[in-house]
Amino acid sequence: MSRQPVTLKRIHAQRLREVYRSAGWPYQDVVEIDLLAAGLLERVTTDSGHAVVRLTDAGVQHLASATQGNRKARSAHENLVDKVVESMLRDGRIAWTGLSLRAKVPGADAENIHWKMCQPDVFSIRNSSRHDYLEPVVHEIKVSRSDLLGDLKRPEKRAAYLDVGGQCWYVLGCDCSGHPIAKPNEIPVECGVMVFQNNQFEVTRMAPKRSVSQLPFLVWMELAKATPRRRSDLENPQVALTMD
Numbered sequence: 654m655s656r657q658p659v660t661l662k663r664i665h666a667q668r669l670r671e672v673y674r675s676a677g678w679p680y681q682d683v684v685e686i687d688l689l690a691a692g693l694l695e696r697v698t699t700d701s702g703h704a705v706v707r708l709t710d711a712g713v714q715h716l717a718s719a720t721q722g723n724r725k726a727r728s729a730h731e732n733l734v735d736k737v738v739e740s741m742l743r744d745g746r747i748a749w750t751g752l753s754l755r756a757k758v759p760g761a762d763a764e765n766i767h768w769k770m771c772q773p774d775v776f777s778i779r780n781s782s783r784h785d786y787l788e789p790v791v792h793e794i795k796v797s798r799s800d801l802l803g804d805l806k807r808p809e810k811r812a813a814y815l816d817v818g819g820q821c822w823y824v825l826g827c828d829c830s831g832h833p834i835a836k837p838n839e840i841p842v843e844c845g846v847m848v849f850q851n852n853q854f855e856v857t858r859m860a861p862k863r864s865v866s867q868l869p870f871l872v873w874m875e876l877a878k879a880t881p882r883r884r885s886d887l888e889n890p891q892v893a894l895t896m897d
């Protein structure tokens with residue numbers, strides 16, 4: 654009975670990466686069985702008698718190919734996010750991506766306040782030890798007009814961004830013809846607008862600035878648990894390998 658070839662997915666590349674970075678302790682799960690059967694992992698016994706796994710030459714080649722493929726697959730949105738991060742770092746700010754922040758959002762009346770989770774594309778603060786000098790800023794990146802129009806129908810999302818940031822900017826990409834996906838007057842006036850065109854940012858409307866005396870405690874906790882972006886991340890981008 655012939656053996657069926659193993660169908661490799663992103664989770665297999667992720668496991669190879671984890672094994673490569675670790676001491677190779679076996680997981681003894683289905684993913685590891687697939688990788689052993691495909692010849693990308695092998696069992697070895699250490700001098701102390703412990704059984705571990707390690708990448709074979711074929712495993713190293715597969716991991717390199719998967720990483721390269723993910724780099725090519727980086728979306729226009731991710732690339733523009735990195736451009737904004739690079740700009741913030743160049744200005745001496747500290748920037749994060751992938752945060753989940755809890756914000757206060759007003760309801761139908763002033764007394765009806767509720768909490769909402771928001772995930773700004775880029776969140777940054779000044780590199781300062783003084784609370785009143787931090788100037789938190791949110792950048793929301795849009796490269797698709799349909800995505801932007803859907804976003805503009807969600808006022809609570811903007812309200813959440815404005816709660817956690819002293820400024821909120823919409824950063825707009827261009828369409829296949831090289832034109833910005835929207836005009837400044839299509840963006841609510843409480844937000845600033847900048848366009849990335851010809852490999853540079855152009856401010857088409859300044860963002861109103863709200864004074865922030867100090868960051869909320871819950872925001873500080875999220876920043877403490879997260880890792881700020883670094884220039885080295887942008888110079889050598891590594892796209893995380895995730896499950897399908």
